[in-house]
Amino acid sequence: MAGFFGGIGGSRLPLNENDIENVLTAMGDGNLSDIDEFEDSDDDCDPTAIERLVLEGLDSGDVLLDQSYAEPIPDQGQCLPPPSAVSFGEDISCSSANTNNIPLQVSQLPSHTINTPTPDNFAQRSSTRSSSSHSPTVSSSRENRNSTRRNTANIQPVQPNSTNRSTFSIQNQPSTSRPDLWKETPFEDKPHNFEKPSVRPVQAPVEYFKEYFDDEFYELISLCTNNYFMRKSGRELKTSRSEIIKLFGIHIMMGCIPYPRVTMYWxxxxxxxxxxSKMSRDRFQALRNALHVVNTDIQPPSQEPNVLWKVQPIIDQVRNGCYKQERTPGYYSIDEQMIPFTGRCAVRQVVKNKPRPVGLKNFVLTTSSGLMLDFEIYKGAKTMFEETRLGLGPSVILHLARSVPVGSCLYHDRYFTTIPLIEELNKRGIHSTGTIMHNRIPDRTSLKFKKDSLMQRGESQQMVRDSSVLVKWKDNTTVTLASNCTGASTTDIVKRWDRKNRQYIDVPAPKIVMNYNKHMGGVDVLDQQMEYYRTFIKTKKWTLKVLIHFLDLSLVNSWRAYKNDCLANKYPRNKTLDLLDFRLEIAEVLLNSPDKQRRSSDEDTMEINVPKKFKKAIKPSISLRYDGYNHLPQFDDLKSPRACQNENCKSRTKTRCIKCNAYLCIARNQNCFKDFHSA
Structure with missing residues (x-):
């Protein structure tokens, strides 16, 4: 006991309240290893210290067994007796005219361990303590302490009484189970035997593009654009669905054939x-400046605060097109994408080490080949996700992984990866792998990774805890990956450049590194394909920049779906359109769209009296036709020739008699003009 309380030699320090609290904790846990050193001379303990500790616990409320059973004590009529009136093991109650008795029951400690502190007892104990050092026998004191050690194991906390919710008792400190530590043990990899997706027939390129931009969306844009132009200028723009389609076709063509300035195309x-040939320069600029997808200049009050409400319709339109893509268990990746814009915008971000670091940040879910399946634009602190308890990065993963099939393998970088995220995805049946920063590893003090300077190139080390595994691998520098499906049980050989020998060498790499490098770059592939033929546009309006970005994004995603169908149907490579030809074909279709909608098949079956475009020509009277004077031919500038009005002539002509107002053909071998006026 002297060692436990820090005593030195024969003169021991008196025990304070912290020491006694440690003793009670050890007694409550059933651990008597630190109490076995009590000796006869350990009488320096202040007998009132334990009693003061208990009473202070009762006053502060720290000794409640269960806070849910305690009710606040009213201020009026409540009292506690002085310490001298407290008898441990008995009920403490007080009453008044306005309140009922509220018993307070203290934990049932052995009666001989703590006595009631009274003035008489203090005097008696002082005299006893002073004379105990001269007493020749200490057998009674030793027997009392032995009985105390035997009875401490039988101490039971008072159970809460459902009928009396004001019962108090000393609460033993709960024994916290020690968390599992990281251990260098083998990890069993989970199989990734995914089935191939279903095969669908190859369609025309414009059919893939219509999954994102349909006719109803063009009608919405034309309506909103006309209303915006009227509100701002007071004049009518008179645009139509077909003109908006041609406007998008011109933007696609500009991306394929870039000029330094927009006006150079004219x-x-x-x-x-x-x-x-499709649109004049001034008309193009007027339409582009007035382009809108919402029919108001003020956010509707019924909606939740949304910084992107001006472009929300096109965001929903493209997202619905992504939802139409087939999802099967496979490899998926989540990463950041930038919508380039350097002007003023409330949600503009700067992400270093990006090809276009300034703009709007977009979180994207893609397949390992680069087909986008879902996305979410970052709105700053107002970005709302369902799971925010794990942090922003994990909440993005859990939000985008809602549509990922169970059993799929999801890859992400260290911006998102945490060990709680890996464990949460494992509970949802999704395999997850990503690079991780060391400050995000719980219980990292138990990690026994080698120092970077002591590791050789190609060396790896694995640590396992529950269903999670950490793998540290050194190439030029070290990298740490976390996963719930793949470890470092197997290795493969990769080619790496050796600067010292100036040649490629074989470097062993664990399986988790090979899979990460193979399936993580889906979003990077998508960004790379968008940069090939990105539509050039210079504007101060971030809304227009977002509209054109999602136009390019829809084109790339449509081409990716087209190429996947060509590969599934085993199309030869020379018959598969590349991205440039795919964009040019869609632009050609949009630029040549009809000015009016074609009639549907239902309308063709209905009998509708449609007025004729050209009325039947009226023949002149006989007297006017054969009067013999002032009949002169005139050539009319018409888009299409008219039918000759001479009998038995089936030719068409643009020559007209100015007096008879009849079209008559004049040719080298045939002169209907002369025959028509001859009797």
Missing amino acids: RAGIALEKIT
């Missing part, structure tokens, strides 16, 4: 005929 000598 400049003489270098003008692009496919664009200039």
Whole structure:
């Protein structure tokens, strides 16, 4: 006991309240190893210290067995007796005219361990303590302490009484189970035997694009654009669905054939005929400046606060197109994507080490080949996700992984990865792998990884805890990966450049590193394909920049779905359109869209009296026809020739008699004009 309380030699320090609290904790846990050193001379303990500790616990409320059973004590009529009136093991109650008796029961400690502190007892104990050192026998004191050690194991806390919710008792400190530590043990990899997706027939390129931009969406854009132009200028823009379709077709063509300036597409000598023949320069600029997808300038009050409400319709339109893509168990990746914009915007971000570091940040879910399946634009602190208890990065993963099939393998980088995220995805039946930072590893003090300087190139080390595994591998530098499905049980050989020998060498790499490098780059592939033919546009309006970005994003995603169908149907490579030809074909279809909608099959079966475009020509009277004077031919500038009005002539002509107002053909071998006026 002297060692436990820090006593030195024969003169021991008196026990304070902290020491006694440690003794009670050991007694409550059933651990008597630190109490076995009590000796006869350990009488320096202040007998009132334990009693003061208990009473202070009663006053502060720290000794409640269960806070749910305690009710606040009213201020009026409540009292506690002085310490001298407290008898441990008995009920403490007080009463008044306005309150009922509220018993307070203290934990049932042995009666001989703690006595009631009274003035008489203090005097008696002082005299006893002073004379105990001269007493020749200490057998009674030793027997009392032995009985105390035997009875401490039988101490039971008072059970809460459902009928009397004001019962108090001393609460033993709960024994916290020690968490599992990271151990260098083998890890069993989970199998990834995914089935191939179903095969669907290859469609025309424009059919893939219509999954994102349909006719109803074009109608919405034309309506909102007309209303916005009317509100701002007071004039009518008079745009239509077909004109909006041609506007998007021109933007796609500009991405395929870029010019330094937009106005150069209409400049003489270098003008692009496919664009200039469909729309004038001033009309293009007027439509682009007034382009809108919402029919108001103020956010509707019924909606939740949304910074992106001006572009929310196109976000929902493209997201619904992504939801139409087939999802099967396989490899998926989640990463950041930038919507480039350097102007003013409330949600503009700066992400270093990105090809376009300034703009709007977009979290994207793709397959390992680069097909986008879902996305969410970051809205700053107002970004709302379902699971926020694990942090922003894990909440993004859990939000985008809602549509990922069970059994799939999800890859992400260290911006998102945490050990609680890996464990949560494991509970949901999703395999997860990602790089991780060391400050996000719980209980990292138990990790026994080697120092970076002591590891050789290609060396790896594995630590396992429950269903999670950590793998540290050194290439040029060290990298740590966390997973719930793949470890470092197997290795493969990769080619790496050796600077010292200036040649490629074989470096062993664990399986988790090989899978991560193979399936993580889905979002990077998507960004790379968008940069090939990104539509050039310089504007201060972030809304227009977002609209054009999602136009390019839909084109790339449509081409990826088209290429996957070609591979599934085993199309030859020379018959599969590349991304440039795919965009050009869609642009050609949009630029040549009809001005009016075609009639549906139901309308063709109905009998509708449609007025004729051209009325039947009225023949002149006989007297006017054969009067013989002032009949002169005139050539009319018409888009299409008219039918000759001479009898038995089936030719068409643009020559007209100015007096008879009849079209009559004049040819080298046939002169209907002369025959018509001859009697």
